[in-house]
Amino acid sequence: MRMRGWIIIVALFALQPFGHAADSAAADVDTYVEKFNPDIFALDADQHPVYAQKNAFSSPASDIARDVADNNWFNLLVFLPFLILPQVLLLVVIFKFRDRGDGRKPATFMTNHKLELAWTAIPCLALVIVSVPVWTLLYKMELPPANIDTNNPNQATIVKVTGKQFSWMYEYKHENISIGSDAASMQEPLILVHGRAVLLNFTSIDVNHAWWVPAFGVKKDSFKGRFTNTWFTPTVSGVFKGQCAELCGQGHGIMFVSAVVVEPAEFEVYKKLQKHRADTFKIWSLIQQEPGVTASDADMQTAIAKYFEKDASEERRFALRYWIASNFTSLRRKPQDQVLHNDINSTYMSKRDRLEHLIAAVPTVNPAESVE
Numbered sequence: 134m135r136m137r138g139w140i141i142i143v144a145l146f147a148l149q150p151f152g153h154a155a156d157s158a159a160a161d162v163d164t165y166v167e168k169f170n171p172d173i174f175a176l177d178a179d180q181h182p183v184y185a186q187k188n189a190f191s192s193p194a195s196d197i198a199r200d201v202a203d204n205n206w207f208n209l210l211v212f213l214p215f216l217i218l219p220q221v222l223l224l225v226v227i228f229k230f231r232d233r234g235d236g237r238k239p240a241t242f243m244t245n246h247k248l249e250l251a252w253t254a255i256p257c258l259a260l261v262i263v264s265v266p267v268w269t270l271l272y273k274m275e276l277p278p279a280n281i282d283t284n285n286p287n288q289a290t291i292v293k294v295t296g297k298q299f300s301w302m303y304e305y306k307h308e309n310i311s312i313g314s315d316a317a318s319m320q321e322p323l324i325l326v327h328g329r330a331v332l333l334n335f336t337s338i339d340v341n342h343a344w345w346v347p348a349f350g351v352k353k354d355s356f357k358g359r360f361t362n363t364w365f366t367p368t369v370s371g372v373f374k375g376q377c378a379e380l381c382g383q384g385h386g387i388m389f390v391s392a393v394v395v396e397p398a399e400f401e402v403y404k405k406l407q408k409h410r411a412d413t414f415k416i417w418s419l420i421q422q423e424p425g426v427t428a429s430d431a432d433m434q435t436a437i438a439k440y441f442e443k444d445a446s447e448e449r450r451f452a453l454r455y456w457i458a459s460n461f462t463s464l465r466r467k468p469q470d471q472v473l474h475n476d477i478n479s480t481y482m483s484k485r486d487r488l489e490h491l492i493a494a495v496p497t498v499n500p501a502e503s504v505e
């Protein structure tokens with residue numbers, strides 16, 4: 134019961150931007166921009182708390198990563214004697230059979246069939262022992278277990294991942310969301326749900342790539358004309374970084390992978406934001422133009438009126454604010470020519486303010502029934 138209470142409180146908190154307290158939305162907007170659009174190019178990643186989980190062995194962030202880490206420790210345990218035993222024998226021989234100056238002759242025998250058989254058979258046996266859990270895990274990585282209903286969006290997120298020189302496109306099957314590039318043509322993160330299985334189907338539209346996030350314990354090749362797949366359940370919330378792991382051309386080094394693991398209630402917010410995204414493009418193209426170019430009030434009002442024609446709900450207002458703020462965040466982060474950079478940095482807050490005023494002039498009309 135206590136657990137359920139907490140879940141409701143957390144959910145109410147997370148869904149607040151679509152509730153009545155929309156006036157404090159500016160702060161909420163920035164909170165969500167930080168959550169769904171983190172700076173994956175931050176160089177001081179170690180000092181950034183969101184990058185805390187980086188390694189499958191020291192801090193596994195999925196069930197599969199946990200298995201990979203356990204498997205690694207098991208292998209180490211099996212192979213450790215092979216590392217230690219020769220060192221011990223070497224020390225014994227060095228000290229026990231050293232030349233004591235008493236004229237003793239060393240032994241000169243050449244073969245010992247029993248010994249040779251043993252040192253061939255025992256390592257072979259060790260490899261067989263290690264291969265059993267390894268093969269089991271490799272098969273487990275391919276498809277989720279039968280008790281996870283992949284047709285149920287609350288149990289599994291299915292994403293088609295398409296690699297291309299030099300970025301990733303993500304298509305969410307149940308949620309009908311397509312993402313890939315942000316307003317600055319930079320890679321967008323894959324948004325995943327804490328505790329919800331994710332099934333990834335990989336392909337490529339050009340050369341071979343490999344999707345790799347160490348903390349999730351998965352690395353999968355993507356090929357043109359073929360599908361490969363893997364799955365895992367994120368067990369830690371936060372931002373996770375990866376990298377294309379197949380040399381795919383000139384931009385391979387900057388072909389990043391990033392994922393944000395959020396709570397279920399936050400994912401609901403994300404879905405709603407995505408639903409309105411395409412409709413905000415027109416307004417964005419008016420707001421952000423060449424340095425020094427400003428859209429007229431009449432043009433802005435027309436575009437905003439058109440945007441709110443569908444509905445003028447809190448949800449839709451919040452989505453517009455969110456996408457404009459998120460787009461500016463992406464642009465400000467991208468290295469670009471100095472004139473454009475200075476222009477964006479000196480004008481983006483006043484542009485956001487102008488938008489706030491224009492939105493405020495449109496009366497809020499929440500739709501009678503929610504359009505899901």
Ligand SMILES: [Cu+2]
Nearest residue numbers: 342377381388
């Ligand atoms: Cu690549």
